[in-house]
Amino acid sequence: MASPHQKQTMKDRILQTADRLFYLKGIRAIGVDTISAEIGISKRTLYNHFPSKDALIAAYLERRFVQPKPSDKSPVEQILGTFDALERRFGAKDFRGCPFVNAVAELGGEDKSVKKVAIAFKESRRLWFRDRLLELGVADPEGLATQLQLLVDGSIAQDLVRDDPAMARAAKQAARVLLENAGVKVSSPDGAKA
Amino acid sequence: MASPHQKQTMKDRILQTADRLFYLKGIRAIGVDTISAEIGISKRTLYNHFPSKDALIAAYLERRFVQPKPSDKSPVEQILGTFDALERRFGAKDFRGCPFVNAVAELGGEDKSVKKVAIAFKESRRLWFRDRLLELGVADPEGLATQLQLLVDGSIAQDLVRDDPAMARAAKQAARVLLENAGVKVSSPDGAKA
DNA sequence: TTTTAGTTACACAGACCTGTTTACCTTGGC
DNA sequence: GCCAAGGTAAACAGGTCTGTGTAACTAAAA
Incomplete structure (x- = not known):
């Protein structure tokens, strides 16, 4: 059925464009007309691939639910590297x-399915921290993972409002303190490695 | 159903209702018809008090921009009390x-005036932390204030998604560690850490 | 009383939204 | 050649939204 040799299916193109517009402008702000016009297809074609805008929204969020790629670095480097990656993303215009x-x-809170996937995403990120903290053998990996996730979400919210990548550095600095307090040895706090 | 003692002006009633609906359901989700119908006034009356929905949105955000009331508690108690207040608010249904x-x-990012007031609000909160840290004589009050604000915004974002007031306790615990690391003497955790 | 300011009810304009319908292409496989 | 799948364009239905226009109604001040 599917055409594996095609570079990009129509569904992919729709999803990719919907993703960009939904994310940049807001889900409610973008209509299906805008999406189809941006791709250069008819609205009918879009509805042939997605039964409704809600289905497109759901697919958009599913597509955003990606796991961090595996790394061979040390747990501490991975944890602190999260904030370096954040800083890089904060600097991007989009x-x-x-x-x-x-x-x-x-x-x-109306849309329960949206909230559900959001909860799942946040929890998956928290568990990612927890797994690395388990490897480090800290006393309370669950609690510390939650605290690190607070720093991540806090810096994201702050950057959303202020457009200031330094928020990621502040979060990284706080994360270092929390790790050290938990008995983890952290390399020197110079920021050159960003 | 008009109140017996009507000290409240029409403008106040409009703002109050707009505030509740905008905040709970979303600004884009609520139309001026819904607001006027909820109060029991005509849409024309609403437009007699606010020239446009944008003006109403601006007034809504201005109204939300309140300063914390002065306290005679110690700076440390004030700072940590912030997270207790957060936990109380997280528990509220609204x-x-x-x-x-x-x-x-x-x-x-389209609406620049909205972003402007949001930046001003976040900065005012950060300065509130900073002023108390100055009083405590910590080494880097600016940086630490930013970090505390990250914990505030992180716990708010986490609670928005998860509906879990424990996020405020996790933030408070992290704040305690950051304060102690800065040389501030913090009293022992009142509630057992989860 | 007359005036005046504020309100109500309701229709309306013009725009945009989601989603459907109709009819007419293209194109590749047989 | 033939056919089916899936594309296009455009109108349309039925709903929402912001904002205006109009005529009638109150209530209090002058």
Whole structure:
């Protein structure tokens, strides 16, 4: 059925464009007309691939739910590297906060499926921290993972408002303190490695 | 149903209702018809008091821009008390995140005036922390204030998604560590850490 | 009383939204 | 050649939104 040799299917093109517009401008702000016009296809074609805008929104969020790629670095480097990656993304012109938090803020508590996937995403990120903290053998990996995730989400919210990548550095500095306090040995706090 | 003692002006009633609906359901999700119908006034009356919905949105955000009331407690108690207050608000049914962050997420980077007031609000909160840290004589009050604000915004974002007041306790615990690391003497945790 | 300011009810304009319908292309496989 | 799949364009239905226009109604001040 599927055509594996095609570079990009129509569904992919629709999803990719919807992703960009939903994320940059807001889900409610973008209509299906805008998406189809941007791709240069008819609205009918879009509806042939997605039964409704809600289905497109769901696919958009699913597409955003990606796992961090495996790394062979040390757990501490991976944890602190998270904030370096954040700083890089904050500097990009097309960064506009966490798509899951934004979707919940925009669509409200009404839409339960959106909230569900947002919760799942946040929890998966917290577990990623926890797994690395387990490897480090800290006393309370669950609690510390939550605290690190707070720093991540806090810096994202702050950058969304202020457009200031330094928020990621502040978060990294706080993370270092929390790690050291938990008995983890952290390399010198110079920021050259960003 | 008009109140017996009507000390409240029409403008106040409009603002109050707009505030509740904008905050709970989202700014884009609420139309002026809904607001006027909820109050029981005509749409014309609403437009007699606010020239446009944008003006109403601006007034809504201005109204939300309140300063914390002065306290005679110690700086440390004030700082940590922030997170207790957060936990209380997280528990309330009508809490739905930070209205400024939500507005920026919803209205996008397009609306510059919204972003401007959001930046001003976040900065005022950061300065509130800084002033108390100055009183405590910590080495880097600016940086530490930013880090505490990250914990505040992180816990708000996490609670918006997860509806979990424990996020405020996790933030408080992290704040304690950051304060102690800065040489501030912090009393022992009142509640057992989860 | 007359005036005046504020309100109501309601229709309306013009725009945009989601989603459907109709009819007419293209194109590749047989 | 033939056919089916899937594309296009455009109108359309039915709804929402912001904002205006108009005529009638109150209530209090002058």
